[in-house]
Amino acid sequence: MLATSLAAVLGATNPAPYGSSSVDPAAAMGLIAALMFFYLFIIVLALVVAGIMWAGVFSKAGYAKWKAYVPFYNQWILVKIAGRPESHFWFLFIPYFNIYMQIVILNDIAKAFGKDAAFTMGLVFIPVVFASILSYGDTPYRGPQYVSAAQKQYAQQFAQQYGQAYQGQPQPYPQQPYPGQAYPEPQPYAQQPYPGQAYPGQAYPDQQPGQQDPNAQGQNPYGSGPAQ
Secondary structure (H helix, E strand, O other), X not given: OHHHHHHHHHOOOOOOOOOOOOOOHHHHHHHHHHHHHHHHHHHHHHHHHHHHHHHHHHHHOOOOHHHHHOOOHHHHHHHHHHOOOHHHHHHHHOOOHHHHHHHHHHHHHHHHOOOOHHHHHHHHHOHHHHHHHHHHOOOOOOOOOOOOHHHHHHHHHHHXXXXXXXXXXXXXXXXXXXXXXXXXXXXXXXXXXXXXOOOOOOOOOOOOXXXXXXXXXXXXXXXXXXXX
């Protein structure tokens, strides 16, 4: 229909004689403006739909929802949500390689929400449905899952180094008994009297041999008054 209208405006159906022109400039400009408005409307609609389906993911990851509606900037945030280095954002502008990067970024986002590779395929082929599931479902954001090659190598070296260091060493804490096994009986500690104090029936440090215990007479041992 658009081709027929364009041909009619340009005079393709009724060709004009040689040396004359039957093209109406106003009609041609109007048609071009209508086509530009139509394509602009499609682009804006796609951006709005993409913002709606990713807004929940941004919110769960701690970013403002309005960032999901900003072109290019939303891709930058998705790279950070996936846990990849920010430099990987520029890979999205490399022809053909950007297709691969889009897939691996979506896979990292799926892993960040605890999803598997099958869910990644859903994000690739039906993003409207599966991105909305991440945004408005009950699945929480678990944090970035991407691990670089240097981080993997460091983790392996750390595990090997400290795994060998602790292997075969005794446990620093006493082993707890198994269910049904009795705990050892606690040993009582001998309590010592405070300086200048004696327990009933014991002699004071400054008491002479044969002297009677003042506690036995009902007197105050400190001599401040009669015992209550």
